[in-house]
Amino acid sequence: YLEDVKIQASFQLQAAEGWYKMQKNITQLFEVEILSLHGQVQNERLLNNREENKVEQAE
Amino acid sequence: YLEDVKIQASFQLQAAEGWYKMQKNITQLFEVEILSLHGQVQNERLLNNREENKVEQAE
Amino acid sequence: MAEDPQRNFRSVYYEKVGFRGVEEKKSLEILLKDDRLDIEKLCTFSQRFPLPSMYRILVWKVLLGILPPHHESHGFVMRCRKEQYKDVHHALRVIRFIKDSTPQVEVFLRVYQLESGKLPRNPSLSSEAEDEVFLAIAKAMEEMVEDHIDCYWLISSFVNQLNNKYKDSIPQLPKLLEQYLSLEDSGLLTHLKLCSAMDHLPYNLWFRKCFAGCLPESSLQRVWDKVISGSCKILVFVAVEILLTFKMKLMALNSAGKIQQFLENIPQDNTDAIVSKAIELWHKHCGTPAHSV
Numbered sequence: 001y002l003e004d005v006k007i008q009a010s011f012q013l014q015a016a017e018g019w020y021k022m023q024k025n026i027t028q029l030f031e032v033e034i035l036s037l038h039g040q041v042q043n044e045r046l047l048n049n050r051e052e053n054k055v056e057q058a059e
Numbered sequence: 060y061l062e063d064v065k066i067q068a069s070f071q072l073q074a075a076e077g078w079y080k081m082q083k084n085i086t087q088l089f090e091v092e093i094l095s096l097h098g099q100v101q102n103e104r105l106l107n108n109r110e111e112n113k114v115e116q117a118e
Numbered sequence: 119m120a121e122d123p124q125r126n127f128r129s130v131y132y133e134k135v136g137f138r139g140v141e142e143k144k145s146l147e148i149l150l151k152d153d154r155l156d157i158e159k160l161c162t163f164s165q166r167f168p169l170p171s172m173y174r175i176l177v178w179k180v181l182l183g184i185l186p187p188h189h190e191s192h193g194f195v196m197r198c199r200k201e202q203y204k205d206v207h208h209a210l211r212v213i214r215f216i217k218d219s220t221p222q223v224e225v226f227l228r229v230y231q232l233e234s235g236k237l238p239r240n241p242s243l244s245s246e247a248e249d250e251v252f253l254a255i256a257k258a259m260e261e262m263v264e265d266h267i268d269c270y271w272l273i274s275s276f277v278n279q280l281n282n283k284y285k286d287s288i289p290q291l292p293k294l295l296e297q298y299l300s301l302e303d304s305g306l307l308t309h310l311k312l313c314s315a316m317d318h319l320p321y322n323l324w325f326r327k328c329f330a331g332c333l334p335e336s337s338l339q340r341v342w343d344k345v346i347s348g349s350c351k352i353l354v355f356v357a358v359e360i361l362l363t364f365k366m367k368l369m370a371l372n373s374a375g376k377i378q379q380f381l382e383n384i385p386q387d388n389t390d391a392i393v394s395k396a397i398e399l400w401h402k403h404c405g406t407p408a409h410s411v
Contacts, residue, residue: 002061004154004188009068011186015195016072019202020079025232026209027082030089033213037096044103051110058117090212 143170146177155180155187164347168340175263175272181346182275203267206232215241222266223256230274251326252277258330262339276346280328284350291325292316294354298403302358306365315374320382324357325350332382337389344397352400359396360384 149159150173160177163169169177179185184199185192206229210216215237216225227249231237256273263269280288296316299307310316323332328345330338333356344352361368364384371377 002064005061005064005068008186008188008191009064009071011188012191012194013068013071013075015186015198016075016079019198019205020075020082022202022206022233023079023082023086025235026205027086027089029209029213029232029237030086030093034089034092034096037093037100041096041099041103044100044107048103048107048110051107051114055110055113055117058114086209093212 139168139170142167143173146170146173150176153189155189157181157187161347164343165349169343171339174339174343175268178272178342178346179268182272182279184271184275199271200267203229203270222260223253226256226260226270226273227252229270230277233274247322251280251322254323254327254330258335258338261335276342279346280326280350287350288325291350291354291357292319292321294351295319295357298354298358298399299361301403302399303362303365306361306368309369310361310377313372313374313377315377318374318378319357320378323382325353328353329356332384333389333393334386337393340393340397344400349400349404351404352396355400355403356393356396359392359399363388363392363395 146163146167146169149156149163157180160181164177164181176185180187184195186195207216207225210225210228210232215228220228228237230252252273255277256269259269259273259276263272296307299310307316310319320332323329328338329341333341341352341356360381364380367380368377371380
């Protein structure tokens with residue numbers, strides 16, 4: 001009976017840990033996404049500045 | 060002894076859950092950041108389009 | 119239950135009459151009533167008898183380890199699985215990998231990729247061979263399982279079983295196919311060899327996708343009963359029966375390309391009979407199966 005309880009507990013822990021570990025994967029995924037989005041914002045800003053300069057030159 | 064095993068198992072589950080909640084908080088924080096960055100990218104793009112139009116008009 | 123293996127074994131053939139089926143269902147119900155499910159007995163049952171459709175999903179979930187043997191933990195474990203799926207699903211929406219219009223099977227693929235750390239950097243669907251197998255299996259499973267979350271776990275565990283447990287056996291199946299075909303119909307084998315068709319049979323469809331997209335779901339699930347409970351060898355016998363069933367047609371074709379094309383799109387009207395005969399043939403060659411791979 002004791003063995004049974006142990007096995008049961010270990011199955012439960014496994015299921016819970018699987019779920020929790022996924023959360024870690026998600027955190028890492030979001031980290032990468034944030035870095036890539038920062039890059040995009042910066043790129044768009046650079047483009048913007050260039051266009052602004054063109055406008056100034058044209059005026 | 061059986062009680063011991065049960066208590067130990069529940070402690071382990073609790074510890075894992077605590078860890079999960081921490082990760083979940085981080086993920087939520089990151090999620091807000093991602094949403095705001097998406098907004099920024101869009102804004103910059105809008106600005107860009109406007110500037111491009113100005114350049115075209117000026118030329 | 120009276121344990122006369124010979125008698126039980128024979129009952130497979132009386133299943134059609136319905137009478138033996140009732141007895142089998144009862145013996146499965148007794149197995150499922152245990153506080154702690156006996157996985158080995160459940161495997162043996164699924165290998166020998168067709169699973170009654172009302173218990174199929176439950177038995178698959180237990181055999182694939184989605185549910186633990188203890189009844190008492192089923193609620194807890196399933197809650198974990200559900201929440202995990204929801205967390206991943208939500209995350210994929212946040213990074214715009216999936217949206218409302220994304221087809222369900224693609225959602226399953228993305229969730230699986232994220233879980234296994236294989237999510238590509240770009241959401242534009244790259245068609246890796248591996249993904250194609252997943253999508254075919256997912257599409258078939260979706261027809262069999264109503265609940266999305268159950269369906270996801272069944273797909274991912276089934277695919278993992280193919281990639282892990284059967285990793286080394288699956289590449290051997292074409293050789294076994296040739297071996298059993300030579301025993302059953304050497305004339306047909308000679309014809310296929312003369313057309314150089316043996317190297318171009320749809321092995322990917324048969325042995326990697328496990329007939330998903332080849333057989334309709336009602337027939338397919340009876341094959342998957344055997345795969346999930348421990349035998350990927352059944353796939354060989356389904357392939358042999360397909361070849362034997364369409365022998366006349368195949369003998370009339372004389373190019374590997376035409377043969378392959380025909381076999382990739384077989385008529386869907388008597389697939390149930392093909393599967394029944396395949397299971398009989400499998401029992402004939404492999405004896406009463408217990409846990410053979």
